[in-house]
Amino acid sequence: MSIPEEDSASGDAAVNGGATDGGQVSGAAPAGNLVYGAASASNLVSFSDAEKVQIFKALMDTIPKFRDEIRIFTPLVSLYSLIRQYSGYSDDSLPCRGGIDFFYVDAKEGNTYPCGYRGKENLGKLYELDIKKLKEKRACRDCDWECFRDPSEQVGYLIEAVRNPVKLIRNKTSEYRRLWNQDLLYFHRCSYFDGRKAR
Numbered sequence: 001m002s003i004p005e006e007d008s009a010s011g012d013a014a015v016n017g018g019a020t021d022g023g024q025v026s027g028a029a030p031a032g033n034l035v036y037g038a039a040s041a042s043n044l045v046s047f048s049d050a051e052k053v054q055i056f057k058a059l060m061d062t063i064p065k066f067r068d069e070i071r072i073f074t075p076l077v078s079l080y081s082l083i084r085q086y087s088g089y090s091d092d093s094l095p096c097r098g099g100i101d102f103f104y105v106d107a108k109e110g111n112t113y114p115c116g117y118r119g120k121e122n123l124g125k126l127y128e129l130d131i132k133k134l135k136e137k138r139a140c141r142d143c144d145w146e147c148f149r150d151p152s153e154q155v156g157y158l159i160e161a162v163r164n165p166v167k168l169i170r171n172k173t174s175e176y177r178r179l180w181n182q183d184l185l186y187f188h189r190c191s192y193f194d195g196r197k198a199r
């Protein structure tokens, strides 16, 4: 795995997120912004950027050893991109597609949000939502929430490949492409995580 060891600036910890100014949880989303309480400012789950790099590297080293034993979705290419992102190459990870292709819906009220963390961006009722009319589609990397970041890296690569193949070839390393392909082959072997199949 050829990932630069360059340290990025790191401050106080944020939970699962890119923003590291103390007191925030789940990336850039202050606790009051959350749609639901799925975050904590506890030091147990708060990490500096440098610590995150080590955690993601440990996962990247461990997951391939167990992928034949149990099905592990976590794409290696996502871990690789997050390691790059927190090593000072912030543009190397593809931005999240939360609020663009993926949304969080509050089942009680039927309100739609870009994700569970951007609770101040109520996009309205799901049944009235016209995705084509959404104005703000910002490139968000405020957290590492795997439910959104992992598929964003996988699907985003395909979208970029169609939209701007030259830029993609220039920006993505051969290691990135190798891991992306490796993940896809593994997902195929896992029947794309069809819950009705054992393997």
Ligand code: SF4
Pocket (backbone or CB within 6 Å): 027, 029, 096, 097, 098, 099, 114, 115, 116, 117, 118, 140, 141, 142, 143, 144, 145, 148, 149
């Ligand atoms: S849009 Fe994605 S990256 Fe941004 S806060 Fe939501 S889940 Fe995290």
